[in-house]
Amino acid sequence: xxxxxxxxxxxxxxxxxxxxxxxxxxxxxxxxxxxxxxxxxxxxxxxxxxxxxxxxxxxxxxxxxxxxxxxxxxxxxxxxxxxxxxxxxxxxxxxxxxxxxxxxxxxxxxxxxxxxxxxxxxxxxxxxxxxxxxxxxxxxxxxxxxxxxxxxxxxxxxxxxxxxxxxxxxxxxxxxxxxxxxxxxxxxxxxxxxxxxxxxxxxxxxxxxxxxxxxxxxxxxxxxxxxxxxxxxxxxxxxxxxxxxxxxxxxxxxxxxxxxxxxxxxxxxxxxxxxxxxxx
Ligand code: GLN
Numbered sequence: 247x248x249x250x251x252x253x254x255x256x257x258x259x260x261x262x263x264x265x266x267x268x269x270x271x272x273x274x275x276x277x278x279x280x281x282x283x284x285x286x287x288x289x290x291x292x293x294x295x296x297x298x299x300x301x302x303x304x305x306x307x308x309x310x311x312x313x314x315x316x317x318x319x320x321x322x323x324x325x326x327x328x329x330x331x332x333x334x335x336x337x338x339x340x341x342x343x344x345x346x347x348x349x350x351x352x353x354x355x356x357x358x359x360x361x362x363x364x365x366x367x368x369x370x371x372x373x374x375x376x377x378x379x380x381x382x383x384x385x386x387x388x389x390x391x392x393x394x395x396x397x398x399x400x401x402x403x404x405x406x407x408x409x410x411x412x413x414x415x416x417x418x419x420x421x422x423x424x425x426x427x428x429x430x431x432x433x434x435x436x437x438x439x440x441x442x443x444x445x446x447x448x449x450x451x452x453x454x455x456x457x458x459x460x461x462x463x464x465x466x467x468x469x470x471x472x473x474x475x476x477x478x479x480x481x482x483x484x485x486x487x488x489x490x491x492x493x494x495x496x497x498x499x500x501x502x503x504x505x506x507x508x509x510x511x512x513x514x515x516x517x518x519x520x521x522x523x524x525x526x
Contacts, residue, residue: 247301249277250292260311272317279321280304314447327376331402336394337370338457343514344433347489347521348376350512351431354485357381362425362481365389366417366432366472369457371399371410373431378408387425389415392456418471423479430476433489434468435460441493465491469498473505473524486524495519 253273260269277283280303281296296304307320318324318339323332326340327348333339355361360383365374368388378386388410390396396412403410417434437458442450449458460467469488476486486507490498495511499522502509507524514520 247296248292249281249283249288249294249296252296252301252304256308259308263312263314272311275317275321276304276307280307314451316448316452319452326370326372327379329376329379329406331370331372331375332398332405333370334394334398335452336392336454337398338453340370340372343516343520344372344489345376346512346514347431347433347487348373350521350523351377351429351485351487352380355381355429357383359383359428360385361428363387363429363431364423364425364427364479366430367391367434367457367468368399368412369395369433371402371412373433374410375399375403375406375408377429377431378403378410379406386410387413387427389413389417391416392454395454395457417468417475420471420475423475426479426481426484427476428481428484429487430472430480430484431487432468432472434472436465436468436489436491436494438462438465438491465494466498466501469501473502473507476524477505477507480526482526484526488522488524489520490522492518492520495522498522 256273257269274285277288281300310320311317316339318333319335323330324339327345331340357380363377363384363386365388368374368390371388374386374388378384388399393414396414400412435458438460440462480486499509499511502524507526510523511519512521
């Protein structure tokens with residue numbers, strides 16, 4: 247089969263499931279992975295012959311996409327903050343909003359400082375690893391409750407050539423942190439069960455529940471705990487950073503204020519309150 251015919255077939259089969267633009271970007275990602283062709287090569291060689299063996303993996307991926315399997319899990323990797331991260335169903339796929347959180351933290355510190363940073367609920371490791379990469383002097387500790395997530399995060403740290411210390415830890419069961427930090431950051435689970443109605447199948451059916459959801463009646467459970475732990479464990483001028491649920495921005499801000507922090511909310515590029523910083 248020729249590359250251009252494969253592309254037509256691919257687009258036809260996914261029509262109705264996804265917008266055309268998205269199908270096009272899926273095709274590019276898969277072709278890069280399975281045929282080793284980048285976009286330019288594909289544009290230049292539409293007549294390239296694709297062998298039956300080459301098509302096999304591609305077909306499997308196509309069937310998975312029909313079931314709304316996230317393309318990042320199919321390929322097994324994604325990009326975050328200019329770095330490559332291995333992802334699988336044990337970790338949340340890093341989101342662009344979270345890149346904004348990393349950028350916000352970096353904007354507030356100089357790369358010369360030897361800071362101590364803690365990332366709580368690190369998942370794929372994307373926040374801690376991106377910070378470590380951009381702050382070579384910093385010492386980064388990252389925690390997660392999931393052993394499988396930590397395996398992935400450790401791989402990602404090695405792959406991106408940074409040193410991050412990892413610790414398996416259920417934050418909800420922790421009475422205090424053993425060390426003092428300059429920055430504590432977390433993107434904890436914050437999606438309420440009641441919000442599932444508006445969500446897409448690729449998230450609902452495939453992404454880890456452990457990383458996403460909280461009970462409707464106690465949606466800020468992680469924020470309460472982390473805010474309290476951080477109060478005792480932030481150094482002078484230390485900062486607490488959260489990714490937050492846009493629908494609970496006010497409540498999360500009040501939580502910080504009631505605990506004695508000065509709170510600063512920040513919108514993401516979509517105009518939603520998505521980040522929160524606490525200082526003293
Ligand atoms: N932003 C993610 C989503 O919309 C949720 C991340 C989280 O729960 N921490 O699916």
